[in-house]
Amino acid sequence: MQEETPVPKRERPGPLTRLLVRHAPQLVGRARLLDLRPKPLIDPEHRILVVWSPKSACTAATIWFFKVIGKYEEARAYNAWPHHYRRKVYYPSDLHRRGMVDDFSGYRVIRVIRDPGHRAVSSYRHALRTGYFNKRASHVLGRPVDETAGYSFREYLSAIGLKDLSPIMSNPHHGVQTHPIERLVPPTDVINVTRDDLFSRLNGIEADLGLERTDFGNLAWFHSSESGPRKRKVGVYEDDVTDERFDRRVAAQGPWPEVEKFLTPEIGDTIRRLYAVDYDRYGSYF
Structure with missing residues (x-):
């Protein structure tokens, strides 16, 4: 076990996070809220609004949404990674523009979330695998961080906790899940993918709305290596690994x-402090 680098701790939601969660609709208006990352998916034809978060089954939810709006084949042909189509084609589309000015009355507002602890571990692995957090981690820890010199889960949580985790200030892969639009348009369906069967819940919504039932078992794009769940090796560790400095190779392979x-009682307390706004909003679903 490596010697841990001391890191200053805030471990609570920043002021901007609290401000956005409580007062954003009054301060910035609905159009600006819908433009905050991660931008919700809007289908005015079927009156569906999907509020999603990275590392919370967002790829599955996005592929399902493309199927609902009749763009599954087009999006898959555009790029193997569905989020390219989402950013480059769907958001600039007339469908999305019409949704942005709709009144959302009678909408099915679907909120897809994940247990904050499970999501934090997934975000940590994503940060190691992609390297997007290396520069920040190196600055906070005061030592080089690269593909072979990583950082522990404890160090990761301490480092992300030093900055505001709001949709404006943080990378959405480790920011809070709570989206300010939810104060203006409360969800009708909250799906916690850690506890709920996402596919069954989405099939239930399809049945309610009279939509064609999605056969997720045969949805080839979702199960492809580019966008579906990756089967990576699971190691056998006897003790907790909160202080193990994993690197990119282990995260990827x-x-x-x-x-x-990863989720010791102490770390669980840290996560509850960091993502307090999510526990306040979705606590009954965790």
């Missing part, structure tokens, strides 16, 4: 510890 090995 494994073996990777089971999520429970």
